Amino acid sequence: MELIPRPCFGTLQEFAFLKPETLDGELPIVMDFLNRCPVSSLPIKSYILVKQFLTRHAEPTRYANYRVYVERLLLWCILEAKKPLTDLSEADVQGFMGFCAAPPDSWVANSSGRRFTPAKLRSAVRFNPNWRPFCHNKASGDEVSMAYVAGRGGLGMQMSVVASFFQELYCDDLITINPAQRLHAAGFYAQSLPAHTGANIFNDEEFAALMLTLQDMADQNIKYERTLLMLATVYYLRLQSSEIDSLGGDLTISALGLMRDGTYDLVEDKFPGRWAWKIHPEFVTTYVNRYRQRLGRQFIPYERDQTLLLGKVRGNGSICSGQARLIFRAVCRTVIERLTSSGYVVSPNSALRTASLLWLRETSLHHAARTMGMDEVIRLVRKSNAETAFQRYFAWRD
Known part of the structure; x- marks a missing residue:
């Protein structure tokens, strides 16, 4: 039976x-x-x-x-x-x-x-x-x-x-x-991914324009390598403004540890939520390696490289969240200027005109929700309960 x-x-x-x-x-x-x-x-x-x-x-x-x-x-x-x-x-x-x-x-x-x-x-x-x-x-x-x-x-x-x-x-x-x-x-069983209008994120075209412009700026002037690494760090580590201030002085290249699934994590005990950062390998292969090569640090092993991911352009120590916001806004203005000079019309409602530094983190988490499991994304959010994370990054798709 x-x-x-x-x-x-x-x-x-x-x-x-x-x-x-x-x-x-x-x-x-x-x-x-x-x-x-x-x-x-x-x-x-x-x-x-x-x-x-x-x-x-x-x-x-x-x-x-x-x-x-x-x-x-x-x-x-x-x-x-x-x-x-x-x-x-x-x-x-x-x-x-x-x-x-x-x-x-x-x-x-x-x-x-x-x-x-x-x-x-x-x-x-x-x-x-x-x-x-x-x-x-x-x-x-x-x-x-x-x-x-x-x-x-x-x-x-x-x-x-x-x-x-x-x-x-x-x-x-x-x-x-x-x-x-x-x-x-x-994404065989994922819902189609419409443009999300209820959260402060960059759409795919805006985010691509931001990162490509940053790389072009760094190619032309090495001083922007620090800016590129800083904003990539905020995006790939999904940092809140408060975490820039509280963790910036400890976020070094040596803290990045390779996991067996190919992702990276912060291996130092002092980081809250250790083993739950799940940093995409693209961050290391594209941005960290680029910075190390341009600054002549590629011969130093990762575990001994004490370069700050959020270091100041001049002087010692890490950048504060206020400085990071000013730099981010300056980069957005440059992106708008370059797009305009190339003949593109940047909408008055474009995220490039209205975005705050927080939008980098929100964009990263929405990108993660496209390919990662709900539980993984919930752990990445940090300082938020499961219900809030679910509503923000998954429920809107229904």
Whole structure:
């Protein structure tokens, strides 16, 4: 008899009592369901891996969102694919995403509801027979749609959480390849990316003009190499103005450490959120290496190069946020002048006329949200909760 997909995880408060590494305290009804699943899927092992993933995201808002998407993956894996999560290939992930786009009726509920029936004793808890991993959206007039239709925003979130889950397995050396990484990076399931009008960011053309003009200025006059490196640092490290003041004196080239996934991170303990900066390798290969070569420092090993990323053009020490803002505005004016002299009409509403230094950080985070998982972007934001980060960089796409 075909098994009906059942919920595996309760509320955040209930989940908090579970042990990540063991099966102590599990609901008997959940264990009975898992024990009846195909043995080839190693359901208990896969369940524990998902539970450990959710443990790392057991906080309000994030837990509820992640539970929906990763539980679907778990149930599909043990009931449809009938293989362990650690054995899934890229083709399997594609198959799962296709399943999510049009799940069978037996996986779709007419309306949302409780996962479990309430009971005083855990042994008496039962599944809500009407619960399913997917739920119909209400059409106009409160009529239930005849067929489940997955939206692009929902598929994008599903892909993002799946990629984050497999990335954690990869970082824990439980798999050798993240089967979702290439699909997620390619944006196969991401929503189309319209120009965002609700946040202070540069569009792609404006940002390209800014960086190309800066490089041209540095090519013509070596003194602008420092300006180019400074603004690239603000963009790639996603620095707030307060962080320029508080961290600038410690942000040296020697602090950049190469990670095994090819990105860079700040390896010094003094940086808050260590191992969560995830700096694109383009920053080092294009901007840091350029500066080192132009200033004759390419022969000094990275780990011994004490050059400040935010150093002053003249004198010692790091630049302050006020100076950085003035330099940034001067560069924007130069970009406008060069574009105008080349025959381009720069709109009065162009970001080049109205932008503040903060726009570099916001633009960088929006660019990151195109290719990175939601959890990775949330960690990059710093000094913001998960709900705010989700609303700013992901929810607007729906």
